[in-house]
Amino acid sequence: MKRGKKALINAGTFAAFMGPSLIAFICVLLIPLVYGIYLTFTNYSPITGTQDYVGFQNFAAIFSDKEYLGQFLKTLRYVFYSTIFCNVLAFILAYLLTSNVKGQNFFRAGFFTPNLIGGIVLGYIWKFIFANVITLIGKSLEYEPLMMSFLTHPERAIWAMIIVTVWQYAGYLMMIYVAGFVSIPKDILEASDIDGATGLKKLFKVTIPMMVPSFIICFFISISRGFMSYDLNLALTNGQPYGSTRLAAMHIYQKAFQANQYGVGQAEAIVLFIAVAIAAVSQVLLTKRYEVEA
């Protein structure tokens, strides 16, 4: 009896604290996800109201959607390069800004700021820079490669997106790396000093292994954000030139809402979801093996 009462009280406490967020989680995440998976097996259309079971037809349609496969590969490339450059730059910045540079707090805040600007605004700012500022510089220097906007050539437009992504996220990841650097126990660093480890050796043999948790988080963030990138894509290139920079998320949106193929769009979204999950989880599992105890 007493035990039962305690369980009830526990449940009450749980409900009081977890209830609200649980409701929100169920309503805006779980139900849409499950309902979305259900929709992939139907020919749902919000206009006609039809919702008939069609089996795996929508998934089969993905494979005849050559464009999606192309965009998907392009997304992989975008994610790969932006993850690498973001993290390398963030790590270097964090390294420099934890080695007692003058005014390091100012620099930390400065590098973090781009992350506070929303993707849409950022996209328009950089669109202006690429289309107007850089071309103006190119024209005044009469330097051919800079005279054309970065955004009008399919290859260069993807790189423009990578540049802006790096600019946006490097500062954010830098903060996580800074926290990683700061949390390395001083005694270990001192011990390595005493053992005669200096410079790069200390960095690669002591600092980096101690910072694996930071790497896991940063890679996870940059990979998952890269796959789901939409706002920057929309504002900076909007898929231009001629649809060559439409990343997977944007393609799905257009498929579902503009071509009115909800089922196929939703199925493509599920495929993207699985891909992100595989990439992110395998990355975590792989990197975790390098984690060391202090």
Add this chain to the structure above:
Amino acid sequence: MKRGRLVALALVFVMVAMALGACAGQGAVAEPAAPSTAPDTSKEAPASAAPTEEGAAPVKITYFNTSAEVNTMFEEMFARYHELHPNVTIELIPTGIGEGQQEKLQSLYASGNAPTFMNIDPANVIEYQDKLLDLTLESAPWLELLNDGALDAGIFDGKIYGIPWSVQGFGLLYNKRIVNEVYGGSFDPSTINTRDALRAFFEKIEAAGIPATMIHGENWSVGGHYLTLVYACHGPATTDGTGFIDALKAGTKKIEDDPIFQGFMDTFDLLKEYNYNKADPLVGDYNADALAFGQGKCATYFMGDWLWTVMVTLEGVEQDYGFLPVPWSNNPDDYGNTQVVMVLPKFQVIDKSQNTPEQQKAALDALEWMLTDPEGQQFFLDAGFCIPYKNVREDVTYNSMTTSIAEYAAKGKTINLGCFSYITGDAWTQTGNLMLQYLAGAIDRQQLAQGINEYWQSVK
């Protein structure tokens, strides 16, 4: 204490139940509700039952607007209408420029909150056809006031679903000052009726040191507008254009075998050659292009009279423009060589699937006032719209672009772009992207044609 916890627990359960209930309810209304089961909104309307001439019960209706630039115009219009008819309250559901308008309408329908009447694109009229009220000249006799031919555009499958309310046009805009200077004031736009004439015109302007033309490097312009000319110029009837598209879909015709396509692409090559944006043709900056044209940096521009809404926001731009046709052959008698496009880009429609007959009637009455009453029409005229009704006051002066379109219309020299309504969904983005590749020189004409064929064959 104990009671407090129990109360908290009970509250959370109630919250969960309510939240889940709300979610479940959303799924259930996906099926369109029959008009008879729609909620009796008369209860929600303000109880201030001011006596009206009919003594009608208060009605509350909603209006969905996709012409985002004139949300305020509609708001003012509805406020005035409420003063005249205190029993009718019209609530505006506005949309923003570049906002997901289709998505918003879809969600309104899916959640059972369909607007009573709305201003939408022709492609939407086709999509939502089953849910819209079909009108007749008996139920809405005032439709007789529409200009000749305008009503035809609103007829889909033999029934009147859409009520036209504004006219727009596109073609090759030209800067009258520049052209008159080059031609010494003796320029006659009707002489540009063949491709060779257009070439000679361009050469003359270039010789005067001014870039001759400009192409806007966006898919809606080169795909939605330029390429659509190919379909539309198959004949003055809407079915001429849609018939050609149907043949492309069925694969019985290849677009590269079509002389009109080849002709328009030859003209496109000519425009490309004299393009002001030639160095970087895909920049596609709408404001920058408008500014360049407005400041007289190039003499012509393939665009429509909606450009005026941007022009008025710019400083130091010229005011005097006219339209030229886009000739696709060297035979002046070919359809399209002496005409510019006139199109009815939006329609007023009434929903019948989720609104009561009283609401539908109220919406129809409101539309009659908006479109045919002088006071209602004045709102549109003040906003710069050209409305296709016979009883519009004759002393209005439009901007130079709209005036030019109206002149072509008065002479019957317009291209019927009716097939544009049937180019739904992603057609102009997809084929427009191919056109952009062609514009940038990334593919040749054969590849372009093949891509267009493939696109249409993939559409069901």
